[in-house]
Amino acid sequence: MIKFILNGKEVETVAPATVRLIDLLRDDFQLIGPKEGCGDGECGTCSVLVNQLVQNSCLIPIGAIEGAEIITIDGYCNTEQFQLLSECYSEAGAVQCGYCIPGMIMASEALLSQNPHPTEEEIREGISGNLCRCTGYNMIVDAIDLAAKKGDGLW
Amino acid sequence: MVTKAIASYRMKSLDETLSQLSKEDCQLIAGGTDLMVQRKSPRGAPGRFDKPVVFIDHLKELKQIYRVNQDIHIGACCTYSEMMEHHLIPNILKKAMKEIAAPAIRNRGTIGGNICNASPAGDTLPLLYIFNAKIRLRSAKGERAAEIRDFIQGPRKVDRLKDELVTEIILPEVPEVQPYFVFEKVANRRADAITKISFAGSMRWDEGRIQDARLAFGAVGPTIVRAADIEQKLVGQAFPLNDKVIDGIVAEFESLLKPIDDHRSTGVYRKTVALNLLRHFLEVRA
Numbered sequence: 001m002i003k004f005i006l007n008g009k010e011v012e013t014v015a016p017a018t019v020r021l022i023d024l025l026r027d028d029f030q031l032i033g034p035k036e037g038c039g040d041g042e043c044g045t046c047s048v049l050v051n052q053l054v055q056n057s058c059l060i061p062i063g064a065i066e067g068a069e070i071i072t073i074d075g076y077c078n079t080e081q082f083q084l085l086s087e088c089y090s091e092a093g094a095v096q097c098g099y100c101i102p103g104m105i106m107a108s109e110a111l112l113s114q115n116p117h118p119t120e121e122e123i124r125e126g127i128s129g130n131l132c133r134c135t136g137y138n139m140i141v142d143a144i145d146l147a148a149k150k151g152d153g154l155w
Numbered sequence: 156m157v158t159k160a161i162a163s164y165r166m167k168s169l170d171e172t173l174s175q176l177s178k179e180d181c182q183l184i185a186g187g188t189d190l191m192v193q194r195k196s197p198r199g200a201p202g203r204f205d206k207p208v209v210f211i212d213h214l215k216e217l218k219q220i221y222r223v224n225q226d227i228h229i230g231a232c233c234t235y236s237e238m239m240e241h242h243l244i245p246n247i248l249k250k251a252m253k254e255i256a257a258p259a260i261r262n263r264g265t266i267g268g269n270i271c272n273a274s275p276a277g278d279t280l281p282l283l284y285i286f287n288a289k290i291r292l293r294s295a296k297g298e299r300a301a302e303i304r305d306f307i308q309g310p311r312k313v314d315r316l317k318d319e320l321v322t323e324i325i326l327p328e329v330p331e332v333q334p335y336f337v338f339e340k341v342a343n344r345r346a347d348a349i350t351k352i353s354f355a356g357s358m359r360w361d362e363g364r365i366q367d368a369r370l371a372f373g374a375v376g377p378t379i380v381r382a383a384d385i386e387q388k389l390v391g392q393a394f395p396l397n398d399k400v401i402d403g404i405v406a407e408f409e410s411l412l413k414p415i416d417d418h419r420s421t422g423v424y425r426k427t428v429a430l431n432l433l434r435h436f437l438e439v440r441a
């Protein structure tokens with residue numbers, strides 16, 4: 001039995017330890033915010049926070065997260081920080097098809113919580129593990145920059 | 156599909172982990188960033204592991220970074236992010252780690268995993284060869300240390316017994332003042348890209364003479380390439396190096412390096428770039 005904290009609640013599972021976290025989240029917990037793009041750690045749309053650090057849930061065997069605190073977009077969307085990021089993403093026109101966005105938002109949160117006033121270079125580095133096939137990234141960079149400015153003190 | 160579940164262990168301490176390894180042949184999982192790709196199953200099914208798995212990346216004993224005299228000890232399960240934030244890690248290694256993957260992978264991938272996966276494209280390896288890193292292994296029976304160049308034998312092949320675990324990487328005698336260092340990684344893009352060719356070099360000179368020179372190439376053969384005999388020819392040469400000496404060293408590596416074609420690059424490209432990086436490094440003036 002593996003126990004961990006999922007979006008603030010203690011949960012447990014009897015699934016085998018080498019099942020991927022992405023599958024456990026989507027299939028067993030019905031949290032379909034994190035998407036599976038590549039399944040190889042390369043696209044970032046499966047990103048979640050593990051003990052506040054952004055990680056790819058497609059690479060995590062669930063046996064490794066015993067006791068950890070996992071936050072997915074489904075839980076994060078109830079926060080003030082999410083509200084602001086969401087507004088800034090729409091203001092900057094940073095969302096087109098939306099497939100990359102759950103991961104982009106988690107990467108944005110991870111970046112801003114460590115570095116509330118990132119430079120453009122640091123923003124690009126922060127989302128460098130997240131692929132977007134629609135926007136060309138510039139609008140996403142603008143959105144994060146806008147959130148950092150408007151959210152002064154929030155992170 | 157019914158898959159027979161394999162046993163899995165996540166022990167509280169290193170000693171309990173070693174005792175488990177002494178009982179049966181197990182698959183160690185650190186960050187899993189190499190293994191979970193290599194052993195990927197169809198969605199929802201457990202990974203394709205054929206022996207019991209043992210998780211180790213939570214073990215505190217494997218996460219320490221400390222110094223003993225001039226030696227820097229790095230716990231095998233330190234992640235890239237942890238090392239990049241630590242004051243004892245040499246800057247040149249931090250620079251190489253910054254070029255590995257992207258933040259999400261750097262928050263999971265470990266130095267022990269990079270070494271034990273033993274890919275010739277592993278990005279910590281050229282520098283670890285240059286630091287003459289030692290690999291410290293432990294089993295329930297005892298402890299030993301191996302030179303990295305002996306420990307790594309080929310892609311995914313290391314000199315590890317089934318009951319052993321890599322506990323630490325030791326960088327011996329790291330001087331306070333670092334020599335002139337470069338690390339260059341050539342890949343398709345800046346993030347999440349596997350190395351086509353990499354080069355690390357270090358050189359120390361004093362009063363116009365080379366005291367020490369070390370050169371290492373990644374992804375040009377089954378293991379990292381370093382050649383002590385060629386390096387030795389640089390020692391005692393006047394600094395800055397003259398064109399004749401540089402041409403000579405480049406020619407030596409031209410016959411030594413035999414990179415192959417694969418899906419990431421061609422042998423010809425790899426060799427040309429490797430020799431250009433070498434030449435550029437040797438041309439340093441100050």
Ligand SMILES: Cc1cc2nc3c(=O)[nH]c(=O)nc-3n(C[C@H](O)[C@H](O)[C@H](O)COP(=O)(O)OP(=O)(O)OC[C@H]3O[C@@H](n4cnc5c(N)ncnc54)[C@H](O)[C@@H]3O)c2cc1C
Pocket residue numbers: 040041042182183184185186187188189190191192211231232254255256257260263264265266267268269270271272276277278279315319320321322347348349350
């Ligand atoms: C998208 C992506 C991008 C990547 N980019 C790069 C890159 O730019 N550069 C690069 O070098 N690598 C890269 N990698 C590869 C990988 O992230 C690294 O090699 C990482 O350091 C592996 O560490 P891990 O802890 O995740 O290893 P794991 O997958 O847990 O283990 C790898 C192997 O090492 C063994 N092992 C691990 N720890 C120990 C130990 N303490 N004792 C004995 N055996 C052990 C395991 O049993 C396994 O055989 C990338 C991977 C992905 C998915």
Ligand code: FES
Pocket residue numbers: 035036037038039040041042043044045046047056057058059
């Ligand atoms: S699905 Fe995990 S990184 Fe692409």
Ligand code: FES
Pocket residue numbers: 094095096097098099100101131132133134135
């Ligand atoms: S908005 Fe479509 S992939 Fe990013």
